[in-house]
Amino acid sequence: MSEYVLKSNHLTKVYKQDYALHRVNMSIRKGAIYGFIGQNGAGKSTLIRIVSGLASPSDGFIELFGKKDAQDLSEARKRIGSIIESPALYPNMTALENLETHRLLRGIPGKACIEKTLTLVGLQHTGRKKTKNFSLGMKQRLGLAIALLGDPEFLILDEPTNGLDPMGVVEMRxxxxxxxxxxxxxxxISSHILSELHLLATHYGIIHKGELLEQLSANELNGKCQHYLHIKVNDAAKAAAVIEGELAAAEFEVMPDGTIKLYQYVDTPGKVSVALTAAGLVIEQFMPMGEDLEAYFTSRIGGER
Structure with missing residues (x-):
C-alpha cells in the first residue's frame, strides 16, 4: 500500500501556447495537511482540477493511492472529497435536503451518513432553515459537508476561507x-492567505508560474523563518563563552565568518549587548534577523507579490 495519497510525475498542462503547469513533481503523504501556495494564476486550480478528474494533463501523469491507470484512477477518485471554487448548493433547500440530493446524485448508499456529516461540521441544528438564509460561514461548512459525504480519505479544498470573517476562518481551521x-x-488546501496556512499546514508546496519551486515540511519552514540576533564582535570565541556562561544560552551558532546567530533573547536584545560590552568586547554588528512567512514565500518567487 502506497504511503502517498497523491504523486504527480512531470505533470504538464498547456493552454494554447501557455504552460499552466510545467513538469510538476508533487507528493503528499497520508495524514498530511498540505498547504498549496501560489499567486492567482500560478497553477493551483489547474492541478486541483486534474487531480479531481475535471481536466486532463497535456503530459505527465498522477498517482492516487498508488494507482495511475485510467480505470484505477476513476475508482481512486471515489475516495476523494473536494470543494473547488464555490460549493454547489441549492438555495431553497435545507442543509439536510442539500446533502440528501448530493447523496443520491453520487450514488452513496444509506441515509445514516447525512446526520453524521451534519454533526461533524456543526450544522445538525439548522432544521428547516433554507440555505439561502445561511451565513457565508455556514455555507462553507455545508460545502465541506457535501465534500465529506461518503467518508473520503483525501480532501481537496480550493480557497475554503475566501470571504469568511475572522471567526469563520478560525472555525474552518x-x-x-x-x-x-x-x-x-x-x-x-490551496490558499494565498499565508498567515492562515501557517497555523494549519504540516507540509507546503510553493508553485509559481506553473512550476513547483519547493516542497517542505512545517518544521523545515520554521527553521528557515526562525528569528535570531545577528552578532559580530572583535572576538567571537570570547563572545560565545559570554553567551553560554553569563547568559546561559544554548541556542546559538558561530558561523565560519565569525558572526554569531543567537536564537534566544530575540525579544530582549539589550541583555545581550550589556553582557558583551561588560566583558570588554567591541560590538561591530548587532541586529535582529530572520524572515516571516510572507517574506520567505515572496523571496522564493523572486520578490513578486
Missing amino acids: ELLKKLNRENGITIL
Whole structure:
C-alpha cells in the first residue's frame, strides 16, 4: 500500500501556447495537511482540477493511492472529497435536503451518513432553515459537508476561507484540524492567505508560474523563518563563552565568518549587548534577523507579490 495519497510525475498542462503547469513533481503523504501556495494564476486550480478528474494533463501523469491507470484512477477518485471554487448548493433547500440530493446524485448508499456529516461540521441544528438564509460561514461548512459525504480519505479544498470573517476562518481551521486528527483525513488546501496556512499546514508546496519551486515540511519552514540576533564582535570565541556562561544560552551558532546567530533573547536584545560590552568586547554588528512567512514565500518567487 502506497504511503502517498497523491504523486504527480512531470505533470504538464498547456493552454494554447501557455504552460499552466510545467513538469510538476508533487507528493503528499497520508495524514498530511498540505498547504498549496501560489499567486492567482500560478497553477493551483489547474492541478486541483486534474487531480479531481475535471481536466486532463497535456503530459505527465498522477498517482492516487498508488494507482495511475485510467480505470484505477476513476475508482481512486471515489475516495476523494473536494470543494473547488464555490460549493454547489441549492438555495431553497435545507442543509439536510442539500446533502440528501448530493447523496443520491453520487450514488452513496444509506441515509445514516447525512446526520453524521451534519454533526461533524456543526450544522445538525439548522432544521428547516433554507440555505439561502445561511451565513457565508455556514455555507462553507455545508460545502465541506457535501465534500465529506461518503467518508473520503483525501480532501481537496480550493480557497475554503475566501470571504469568511475572522471567526469563520478560525472555525474552518479548527474543523479541518479535527478532521485530520480524529478522522485521519489527508487534506490538500490551496490558499494565498499565508498567515492562515501557517497555523494549519504540516507540509507546503510553493508553485509559481506553473512550476513547483519547493516542497517542505512545517518544521523545515520554521527553521528557515526562525528569528535570531545577528552578532559580530572583535572576538567571537570570547563572545560565545559570554553567551553560554553569563547568559546561559544554548541556542546559538558561530558561523565560519565569525558572526554569531543567537536564537534566544530575540525579544530582549539589550541583555545581550550589556553582557558583551561588560566583558570588554567591541560590538561591530548587532541586529535582529530572520524572515516571516510572507517574506520567505515572496523571496522564493523572486520578490513578486
